[in-house]
Amino acid sequence: MSISMNPDTMSPQPTQSHMPTARPVVTAAESAAQPTLAPSVKMKATNVDFYYGSFQALHGINLDFAANKVTALIGPSGCGKSTFLRNLNRINETLRDTRLEGDITLDGENILDKDVTEIRRRIGMVFQRPNPFPKSIFENIVYGPKINGMLRHGNAAEVVEQSLRRAALWDEVKDKLHESAYALSGGQQQRLCIARALAVNPEVLLLDEPCSALDPIATAKIEDLLFVLKQSCTIVIVTHSMQQAARVADSTGFFLLGKLIEHDKTDIIFKNPAKKETEDYITGRFG
Amino acid sequence: MTSRNARRNAVNNVMLSLTAVCAFLTVSTLFLILAYLVYNGGKSINPQFFTNLPVGQGETGGGIANAIVGSAEIVALASVFGLPVGFLAGVYLSEFSGKVLGFLIRYTADLLNGVPSIVIGIFAWALLVVPMHGYSTIAAGFALSLMLVPITARATEQFLQEVPRTMREGALALGASKWRSIATVIVPAARKGIMTGMILGVARISGETAPLLFTALGNQFWNSGLTQPTASLPVVIFNYATAPYEDWHRQAWAAGLVLLGLVLIANISARLIVSRGMSIPK
Numbered sequence: 001m002s003i004s005m006n007p008d009t010m011s012p013q014p015t016q017s018h019m020p021t022a023r024p025v026v027t028a029a030e031s032a033a034q035p036t037l038a039p040s041v042k043m044k045a046t047n048v049d050f051y052y053g054s055f056q057a058l059h060g061i062n063l064d065f066a067a068n069k070v071t072a073l074i075g076p077s078g079c080g081k082s083t084f085l086r087n088l089n090r091i092n093e094t095l096r097d098t099r100l101e102g103d104i105t106l107d108g109e110n111i112l113d114k115d116v117t118e119i120r121r122r123i124g125m126v127f128q129r130p131n132p133f134p135k136s137i138f139e140n141i142v143y144g145p146k147i148n149g150m151l152r153h154g155n156a157a158e159v160v161e162q163s164l165r166r167a168a169l170w171d172e173v174k175d176k177l178h179e180s181a182y183a184l185s186g187g188q189q190q191r192l193c194i195a196r197a198l199a200v201n202p203e204v205l206l207l208d209e210p211c212s213a214l215d216p217i218a219t220a221k222i223e224d225l226l227f228v229l230k231q232s233c234t235i236v237i238v239t240h241s242m243q244q245a246a247r248v249a250d251s252t253g254f255f256l257l258g259k260l261i262e263h264d265k266t267d268i269i270f271k272n273p274a275k276k277e278t279e280d281y282i283t284g285r286f287g
Numbered sequence: 288m289t290s291r292n293a294r295r296n297a298v299n300n301v302m303l304s305l306t307a308v309c310a311f312l313t314v315s316t317l318f319l320i321l322a323y324l325v326y327n328g329g330k331s332i333n334p335q336f337f338t339n340l341p342v343g344q345g346e347t348g349g350g351i352a353n354a355i356v357g358s359a360e361i362v363a364l365a366s367v368f369g370l371p372v373g374f375l376a377g378v379y380l381s382e383f384s385g386k387v388l389g390f391l392i393r394y395t396a397d398l399l400n401g402v403p404s405i406v407i408g409i410f411a412w413a414l415l416v417v418p419m420h421g422y423s424t425i426a427a428g429f430a431l432s433l434m435l436v437p438i439t440a441r442a443t444e445q446f447l448q449e450v451p452r453t454m455r456e457g458a459l460a461l462g463a464s465k466w467r468s469i470a471t472v473i474v475p476a477a478r479k480g481i482m483t484g485m486i487l488g489v490a491r492i493s494g495e496t497a498p499l500l501f502t503a504l505g506n507q508f509w510n511s512g513l514t515q516p517t518a519s520l521p522v523v524i525f526n527y528a529t530a531p532y533e534d535w536h537r538q539a540w541a542a543g544l545v546l547l548g549l550v551l552i553a554n555i556s557a558r559l560i561v562s563r564g565m566s567i568p569k
Contacts, residue, residue, distance in 0.1 A: 091456055096386075121462035131453040134476045144461035147471065193457070200461060 042067040042234040043088060043123075043204060048102035050083055050092070057083045059258045061102070065204070070226055070235040072249030072266065074242055076281070079255040081238045082128075085206050088236065089123040090116050106204070121148050124202030124233075128209045130189035132181035132196070137164075137173055140181050140192060144200040159199055167195035168225055187218025194225065198233075205229065207237040211244065223248050242282065246270050254278045324547060328540025336541060341507050341523075344532055351542050353509050357424070357517035358546075361503060362493045364428025364513070369435030369492075370485055376436065377443025377481075382469055393444070396437040407433050408498035416502055422516040427503035431492045438491065442484025446477040483557040490553035494546060496521035520546045 043065040050058035058080050065071050073081040086092040087100055090111065104111050111119045121144075132140050141160045145151045151159065160177065164170040169191040173184070181192055190210060197205060211219040226235055226248050239245050245252050246266060253263035254277070262275045273279045339350030380392055411430035416422055450473050458468035474481070503517050505526060510517035520542055527539035 089460060091460055094456065094459060117462045117464055120460055125456075125460040127453055127456065127460075129453060131451070131457040133454065133457065133472050143458070143471070147461065147463045147467055196457075196461065 040067045041065065042107065043236075044103075044105045044108075045084075045088070046103040046105075048084070048087060048100065048104060050080075050087060050101075051099040052095075053097045057258050058087075061260045063253055063260060063263055065234055065236055066251065067234050068230050068232075069250040070230050070237060070248050072245035072252045073236065073238045073255060074240075074245050074252060074281075075255035075261075077240075080258040081253075081255040082208055084255070084260075085208055085236060085238045088204070088206055089120050089125050091120070091125060117148075121200050122202055123204040123206060124197035124200065125206045126190070126193050126197055126208065126210045129213045130186060130193050132184075132189050132192055135181065136178045137181050137184070137192060138177040140196050141199050144196060148200055150200060163195040163199040164192075166198050166229070167191045168221065168228075169195055185218070187214050187221060190214060190218065190222065191225070194222070194229075198229075202233060205233045205235050207235065209238050209240055212240060219244070242270070254281060256281070321547065324540055324544040328537060328542070328544045331537045331541035332544065336538075337545075340509070341518075344530075344535070347534070349538065351518075351520070351523055351538070351545070353506065354518040354520050354523040354542065355545065357503065357506070357510055358493060358520040360424050360510075360513070360517065361427045361431060361499070361519055362489060364424060365431035365435050365492060366485075366489055367432075368429065369432035370439055370489075372432075373436040373439025373488075374443050374481070374485075376440040378447065378469065378474070380440060380444040381447035382465070382473070393441070396440050399433070400437040400441070403497075404434065404495050405497035405501075408501035411498060412501035419514065421514070422502060422504035424503060424510060424513045424515070424517045427499050427517065427519065430498035430502045431495060434492050434495065434498070435488050438488035439485055442488065443477075443481050446480030446484060447473060449480065450476045479561050483561050486553050486557040486560070490550045490557075493553075494521060494550060496525055500525070 041064045045061050045063045048058055048061040049056060061080075061084055063071075063084075073085060075081045083092065088104060088111075092098055092100070093116070100112070106119070106122065111123075133143060135143070138156075138160055141163050142151065142156050145156075145159050161170060161174075164173060169188060172188060173192075176183070181189060184192060190213075194205075194210075211222055214222070223244065226237070229235060230250075237245075237248065249266045251264060252266045252269040254261045254269065254273075254275075256277055262269065262273055262278045264274070269278060270282055273282060335348050336350045337355065338352050339348060340353055341351065342349035376392070376396070380389060380396075384392060407430050411426050411433065415426040415429055419426070454476060455468060455473060458472040459465070463471070499519050499522050503519050503522060505522045506516045506518040508518075524539045524542045524546070527535040527542065530536075
């Protein structure tokens with residue numbers, strides 16, 4: 001079966017079945033033509049297949065990411081959710097012997113046709129474990145703006161403060177900006193990595209299990225942050241924790257064995273999933 | 288049962304003692320050498336030894352100033368040729384080479400590392416000394432740089448490989464090009480290790496003698512330019528030690544002490560570099 005991820009085409013089954021039969025069924029094309037009803041699509045994956053060597057890790061993924069929303073990708077280990085996320089900024093290209101098929105667009109333009117450094121500037125990424133550079137807090141933040149030629153004379157301090165404020169870290173580190181980033185706690189390091197990603201003004205922020213190495217308090221801080229950040233970014237978060245997806249995500253996609261089983265509004269996925277596999281996973285029958 | 292336990296305990300004790308003795312031998316060798324050098328050469332070490340030229344047989348007060356300077360020149364030349372080439376080769380090996388090419392380069396570097404130094408000497412002699420019609424500091428520096436390149440390349444590769452993949456991805460994910468990420472994040476992260484490897488490599492080649500016999504030859508006086516024969520510490524030790532004079536033997540010991548001292552200083556400073564500054568948590 002084909003899985004379309006546009007929230008409009010995925011509107012819950014009952015709505016359609018209760019429509020008067022005389023009225024023509026609204027097609028995806030028609031509903032997409034009504035921008036007031038549809039949140040605009042920031043990124044779109046079409047028929048994405050991905051291979052590690054001869055192993056096919058992703059099978060025909062179709063998924064739309066609505067602008068200024070948080071989309072969570074859930075599923076058991078090895079289901080391909082991280083692999084899929086890592087294709088959205090083409091970081092998987094740095095691995096040897098991999099192959100991507102299909103289209104991934106950002107604002108309607110295929111990211112595979114564009115300059116990869118520009119794509120990665122526009123689509124930021126935060127990793128599973130905090131990975132600050134062995135430099136000071138200040139240098140970590142200005143790294144991205146510097147290599148992308150975004151620093152104007154004398155605005156480095158401003159960029160650093162702004163980015164750290166956006167990551168809700170400024171108050172904790174403002175007196176030790178020139179100390180090593182490794183002096184921070186794990187949760188602070190992860191927010192530093194978020195600040196570092198925000199410093200280049202990304203339009204999309206990809207988070208690959210950003211809280212898996214953090215304690216619950218640090219996790220809560222990052223989740224709170226996502227609610228604010230989605231006003232300026234489109235956010236995609238891979239998470240192992242269904243509770244986290246339920247807390248932060250506007251829509252949720254469920255992956256299993258390299259396939260996208262289902263994608264819908266988060267409360268529908270958790271309360272009334274269309275697929276049995278999803279329900280089994282959500283209710284803890286496997287995974 | 289008890290006899291079996293007794294045998295087990297006996298084997299245990301024997302093996303423990305054996306490994307301890309060997310560990311002690313390893314450590315004590317260095318101190319034995321050092322003590323022997325001090326005992327035999329310590330008397331000859333005085334300020335003049337470092338500032339004077341060698342004197343003829345029978346005279347007193349000779350020094351090895353020209354050999355110290357000559358060695359410094361040779362090693363500096365070898366470093367100028369060898370370190371950048373080895374470093375960049377190591378970067379290529381770690382960051383750019385594919386599986387097959389990487390294996391070939393790595394294996395070749397290890398083979399080059401294993402080529403006996405006397406063969407390196409003959410090679411440099413044929414390549415530079417013969418065409419240039421004379422022994423020279425340049426030829427000696429070239430010979431030693433051939434030995435320094437594979438050491439530096441492998442050390443650089445090894446320490447770059449220890450930089451975690453997540454850090455490379457962190458730089459690339461911010462829009463850095465590959466070269467930019469290497470130059471601004473990966474190499475700085477591995478900087479201390481690479482510098483240590485370089486210092487140890489330089490220390491290692493500074494004691495090489497065989498390549499110098501074919502290239503630097505030796506000189507009783509200050510050398511008169513990079514294209515002329517030059518004195519060097521290892522060759523002075525070799526010449527003095529094989530001469531039939533008591534006084535020269537003492538000077539050979541003293542020169543050995545100086546050489547070992549310099550190598551130890553290099554080693555210890557390498558250690559100090561490693562223990563300072565920011566490090567990457569594993």
